[in-house]
Structure formats: structure tokens, C-alpha cells
Amino acid sequence: MIRTPLRPLARILEARAKGENPDTIERENIRIRHEQMRDHARQRAEGRLLVLGLFFVIAFGIVGARMGLLATSEPMEPRAEAPGARIHASRADIVDRQGRLLATNFETHSLYAQPPQMIDPVQAAQGLARIFPDLEAEDLLEDFTSKRKFIWIKRKISPEQMQAVHDIGDPGLLFGSRDMRLYPNGRLAAHIMGGASYGREGVHAAEVIGVAGVEKYFDDYLRDPANGNAPLELSLDLTVQAAAERVLQGGMKLMNAKGATSILMDIYTGEVLSVVSLPSFDPNNRPRPATKGDASDSPLFNRSVQGVYELGSTFKIFTVAQAMDLGLANPGTLVDTKGPLRWGKFRIRDFRNYGDRLTVSKIIEKSSNIGTARLAQQIGTDRQRAFLKKLGMLEATDFEIVEAGTGKPLLPKNWSELSTMTISYGHGLSTSPMHLAAGYAAIANGGLKVQPTILKQDGPRLGERVFSEATTAAARKMLRRVVTDGTASFGDVAGYAVGGKTGTADKPRPQGGYYEDKVIATFASIFPSHDPRYVLIVTLDEPVDTISDEPRRTAGWTAVPVAAEMIKRVAPLLGLRPSVEPVELTDISLEQN
Incomplete structure (x- = not known):
């Protein structure tokens, strides 16, 4: 905005020459300036009100759309997520041509220890060694009495093992919920299933990844939430x-x-x-690959x-x-x-x-x-x-x-x-x-x-x-x-x-x-x-x-x-009924008398 002088010299001299009062010119310029300032302030206020009104319209539109989406979706129980669990562990099922389950997820738990919170490390080490025969009490006790603040004990445990660890009663033994891959039919179609393992791991979650077979070939599909957890349908008939x-x-x-x-x-x-x-x-207990000998000897x-x-x-x-x-x-x-x-x-x-x-x-x-x-x-x-x-x-x-x-x-x-x-x-x-x-x-x-x-x-x-x-x-x-x-x-x-x-x-x-x-x-x-x-x-x-x-x-x-x-x-x-094989008639000629 260009500011006009309140007492312009040319007009003042002209007014005095005509015998007019120069103060009138100043009062008139002050009035014009105030009107301009008022118009500018009004325009700015109107612009702000328009922006604020658009914001409220968009906000209420989003809230209304979300409410409509929730009203039309299937109800489900709320699930609380553990703080910091950012590892995506969901994985779609695999089914046969009739929809029968070949691979699915099973909720299990991991077991870890925080030695500073342990009350009796000796009893805890001996109890864990009894529950898990592959663990040594001496090795566990050495870890529990060290300066370490976190120790993995088992990546996945069964409900029975979890209860047995609970019975030990030591507050330093803790559990984290996670999913594992389960093949309910055991060895059936094992080479097609291949198997799965853990990728990135956290205390309360683990990344389930395919390691062989269709689990690895279709790993991106099975892990993609965009598929809505739709099962992978195989041609196999169970x-x-x-x-x-x-x-x-x-x-x-x-x-x-x-x-x-x-x-x-x-x-x-x-x-x-x-x-x-x-x-x-x-595939629930996939063996390690052979490192020597003939590859065909490996299961x-x-x-x-x-x-x-x-x-x-x-x-x-x-x-x-x-x-x-x-x-x-x-x-x-x-x-x-x-x-x-x-x-x-x-x-x-x-x-x-x-x-x-x-x-x-x-x-x-x-x-x-x-x-x-x-x-x-x-x-x-x-x-x-x-x-x-x-x-x-x-x-x-x-x-x-x-x-x-x-x-x-x-x-x-x-x-x-x-x-x-x-x-x-x-x-x-x-x-x-x-x-x-x-x-x-x-x-x-x-x-x-x-x-x-x-x-x-x-x-x-x-x-x-x-x-x-x-x-x-x-x-x-x-x-x-x-x-x-x-x-x-x-x-x-x-x-x-x-x-x-x-x-x-x-x-x-x-x-x-x-x-x-x-x-x-x-x-x-x-x-x-x-x-x-x-x-x-x-x-x-x-x-x-x-x-x-x-x-x-x-x-x-x-x-x-x-x-x-x-x-x-x-x-x-396969739905094939036994049938009589058609017989070709050979060396037969039709004669008329």
C-alpha cells in the first residue's frame, strides 16, 4: 500500500494562495488513509474466516467418512498392541484346492530373561534346564549372573512349556507374544510347503518369512496386507x-x-x-541343509x-x-x-x-x-x-x-x-x-x-x-x-x-x-x-x-x-469311475446275401 503524505506541499501552497485553510487538506487525507486501512483489515479477516471454514468442512468430512466406514465394516474385538512392536508378523494361510488348511499362523510366545530383575538365578537356571532338555543349567546360570540386561532363552515355546516356566515364579523370566508358522498336516506335502522361519525379531513380535517351497516363492504375496489375508489356493488335493x-x-x-x-x-x-x-x-521342524556329501541324500x-x-x-x-x-x-x-x-x-x-x-x-x-x-x-x-x-x-x-x-x-x-x-x-x-x-x-x-x-x-x-x-x-x-x-x-x-x-x-x-x-x-x-x-x-x-x-x-x-x-x-x-475300455472292431466286413 502506497502511503500518501498528509500535508502535500503543492496543495498546501495552492490552498494558502486561494485563502483556504490548509488543515482541511490534512484532515481529508487522514480520513482517506483510515478508510484504506479499514478495507485492508476487513479483506484479511474475511480471508482467514474462509480458510478456517474450509478446514472445518474438510475435518468434518473426514470424520463423517470414517464413521460411515466403521458403520459398514464387520465388528471385531479391539486388540491392544505392545508398545514398540513394529514388526509385521501377519502371514496369509495356504489351502488346497478344496480349501483345506495346509499352512497357517499359530499364536505362541517367546521366552527371555532380564537378569537384574531375577530373584534366584540358580533355581531359575535349574528349572529351565528341566523344562528344556537342550539347555544346560551351568550355561544359563553363567548368563544370569553376568552383567547382561537381556538374554534370549527360546524364540518360541508351547503353552505347556509356558505354564511350566510360570511355575518357576521368577519375575526375571518374561514372555513376549508372537506368531509362528504351523503346518497342521506335518510331513504331508512337505517339499511343496518348504517351510518358514523368523527374519527380524523383537521381544513381542517376529517377522515370519518363507525359506523354501511355495512359502518362499510366494513370500511377498503371503506377507502383503493388501491381499486382505486371502489364502493362497494351491492345486494340491489333500x-x-x-x-x-x-x-x-x-x-x-x-x-x-x-x-x-x-x-x-x-x-x-x-x-x-x-x-x-x-x-x-x-516343515514344523525343518532340518538344516546338508553341508557335505551328496545333496540327494538330504530329506x-x-x-x-x-x-x-x-x-x-x-x-x-x-x-x-x-x-x-x-x-x-x-x-x-x-x-x-x-x-x-x-x-x-x-x-x-x-x-x-x-x-x-x-x-x-x-x-x-x-x-x-x-x-x-x-x-x-x-x-x-x-x-x-x-x-x-x-x-x-x-x-x-x-x-x-x-x-x-x-x-x-x-x-x-x-x-x-x-x-x-x-x-x-x-x-x-x-x-x-x-x-x-x-x-x-x-x-x-x-x-x-x-x-x-x-x-x-x-x-x-x-x-x-x-x-x-x-x-x-x-x-x-x-x-x-x-x-x-x-x-x-x-x-x-x-x-x-x-x-x-x-x-x-x-x-x-x-x-x-x-x-x-x-x-x-x-x-x-x-x-x-x-x-x-x-x-x-x-x-x-x-x-x-x-x-x-x-x-x-x-x-x-x-x-x-x-x-x-x-x-x-x-x-x-479324483472322481473317476471305473469304465469299460472301448474295443475297436478290426478285420470285420459286412456282406449282404
Whole structure:
């Protein structure tokens, strides 16, 4: 604001020249200045009142919105939070496809001591040693009589242990409430659950974090409050998983195997309804990882995805299917099986002498290495490699557990023609049983690639085409004949028309070469073969059937009976009713008289 002089000299001189009173000019300027000051003060007051009014409107709006939100929300009991407990410990549940609980949180307590508040350290140390056998009274007493003001004793204790510590009655022994991860089914689906542990810890709270399996893979989702604690829904079926584990455990013992794994997959959605790896563990008391020796000896080792093996003759159906897709053969094409097949200094032989020629269908039925290798020669290295890559056999699977990323297939350093021939019947390329399940699912569903998943799906999840429908139809008939007339005769289950392929591969030595008396036995099956719904893979590590006088290690004697028993148990649980397999009428002609 520009201040005008009260007695401007020019006007004063002019007024005196006219004979007017100069004081009138001063009084007039004082009046004008006061009016300006009054107008400015009024404008400032009006602005302040407007701002204050807006503040009250916004404040009452927020209060009203909060009251409306509380009025429409579900009522709940108030929970008092411990001062300073800023560690977020909430974690969503994990359930199976039917909503049955697989993992949840359990409220427990931690135990700690404050030595300055203790009355009788000796009695407290002796009492704790009786309650917790893994603690030493001497070590506790040394800590209690030191200058330390805080001592962790147990990160989590049971209600019974808490009551026993209460009974000691020492005020220096204190408790802090916290959550722990609980797996109510114990060992069931342990390798899928993986397990959880504590991250950041405080006296009254602890950060629960996943350490393996789906717990670690979906750790961000399970810990995110924005999900509203919505449970993570898996594709597993708890009853099917329990039956599969029981059968596989019994089969592993009966066949004297070192380890075993099985995978049951829906061929259209890729959902894994059951996956078992033995030996197993209890995720409630997860053992420490092995620091030496063979990793596969540890119960933490997940054979379904981490175990990469030469899966033997189960690969033959892929070779035959590719040859038929390329127009190089059909089920009735005769192939030279006279042996041995020579390639340089190497010899490829069959388990038995099957004659000089076999049809392609008989090559699968009899499991001829020579016949499969000759088809692979016609296919060629480049086409074989491109086909296996398209099928997903050359990269780790995207199965949603952290261990799956470590199961990368072992490829030959030099993919020569010899490698092409041996890979055609499952040697020279090591993959996981999960890879094999995905490959057989493509054959069973009509030729479309399927991605294995542990998450519940709303419907089919089919990928690109890898086989023609005509090829897969012919391949399924061959797999069925393997069971009815071939190497998997023990795999037939009345009412479920099982089709499949056996595979027996010599187990490699760590230092190179192969064991003469140790094998990996696998049976890859589909059922029902005339209207496929599921793929089942059963793999046994170092099995040997000692029931007869001569030990038997081949898959037909070891893995196949176990798979058949598993199908017999789980098929009714899957809602499959036994049915009569349709019979094709052949060599019948209609004549009219």
C-alpha cells in the first residue's frame, strides 16, 4: 500500500494562495488513509474466516467418512498392541484346492530373561534346564549372573512349556507374544510347503518369512496386507496327496529304493494335484541343509524338480511321435532293429533280441533302443534339439517353488549324432520328472504344451501345439499296448485303461561312468488312455526287487507295480469311475446275401 503524505506541499501552497485553510487538506487525507486501512483489515479477516471454514468442512468430512466406514465394516474385538512392536508378523494361510488348511499362523510366545530383575538365578537356571532338555543349567546360570540386561532363552515355546516356566515364579523370566508358522498336516506335502522361519525379531513380535517351497516363492504375496489375508489356493488335493505319499512310501520300502518321487498332473490345466518326494521331513521342524556329501541324500532334496536324471526309455515315445509328425514313419512302418547298432567304437544294443525288423508300434511296445536310434538318425540332430526345446526339455521348469529353478537339464557338451541316438531312448540328457510329466501331458491332451503349476486354475491352460492330434492318438494307442502286451504288464488297473512307458537308466557315478548295479527306474503313465485326464510319473532311485531268487531292477518290476497301486487308490478320489475300455472292431466286413 502506497502511503500518501498528509500535508502535500503543492496543495498546501495552492490552498494558502486561494485563502483556504490548509488543515482541511490534512484532515481529508487522514480520513482517506483510515478508510484504506479499514478495507485492508476487513479483506484479511474475511480471508482467514474462509480458510478456517474450509478446514472445518474438510475435518468434518473426514470424520463423517470414517464413521460411515466403521458403520459398514464387520465388528471385531479391539486388540491392544505392545508398545514398540513394529514388526509385521501377519502371514496369509495356504489351502488346497478344496480349501483345506495346509499352512497357517499359530499364536505362541517367546521366552527371555532380564537378569537384574531375577530373584534366584540358580533355581531359575535349574528349572529351565528341566523344562528344556537342550539347555544346560551351568550355561544359563553363567548368563544370569553376568552383567547382561537381556538374554534370549527360546524364540518360541508351547503353552505347556509356558505354564511350566510360570511355575518357576521368577519375575526375571518374561514372555513376549508372537506368531509362528504351523503346518497342521506335518510331513504331508512337505517339499511343496518348504517351510518358514523368523527374519527380524523383537521381544513381542517376529517377522515370519518363507525359506523354501511355495512359502518362499510366494513370500511377498503371503506377507502383503493388501491381499486382505486371502489364502493362497494351491492345486494340491489333500486326500490325493495323502494316498500318494502312503503308496509311494510303501513301494519305496518294498522295492528297497534309496529315494522316490511321484507327480500327478491334470493334462489340460497343468495343475499338479499331488507331488511326493521321499525321504521327506516335517516343515514344523525343518532340518538344516546338508553341508557335505551328496545333496540327494538330504530329506530337503526335492526329487520331483531338483532331481535331474537320465529317464531312460520313457523318452522313446517323444522320438516316435516326432518321426510320425515329420512324416518319416507311421505306426506300421518297419524299422531295422538288427543289432548291435555300431557308431564308431560305440555299440547300441537292445535288452533282448527282437529280430531284424519291428514296426514303430512294436518298437515302443518292446522298448527297442536300436529301432528308436534309427528313427533318431532320420530325424537328425538339429530337428531333435529344436523339438525338445519346444517341448520344454532344455530349460528348468517354471513350476512355482524356488527349488524348480535349480533343476536345469544336463545337456551333452557336444550334441553329436551319437548324442542324438542315445537321447532318443533317454540317455545322454538328464531332466527332472516334472519335465517328463509336462511332456506326457502334451501327448495325452492332443498335442498342446502344458505348463505345470501348483496354483489352482479356473480352467484349461493350454499352450502352443507340439504334436498333431493324429500323432498323439497313435502314440496313446502305443502306450496302452505297452501295458497290455509290453514291458509294463503289471501296470494294468481294471476299469482305468492305463497307458504308459517304462524307463530304466543306469545311475551315473559322481566321478564318471555308470554303476553296474544301480538304476533309476521310471514309469510315465496316462489314464484312462482312451479318454485321458491325468498323467502320473513314478520314479524310484536305486530300486531292487528281492522277492524272487534273482534281484530285479528294471522299471517293469519296480516302478510299474507302485504306479498301478497308486492309480488304484487315487482314481476314485479324483472322481473317476471305473469304465469299460472301448474295443475297436478290426478285420470285420459286412456282406449282404
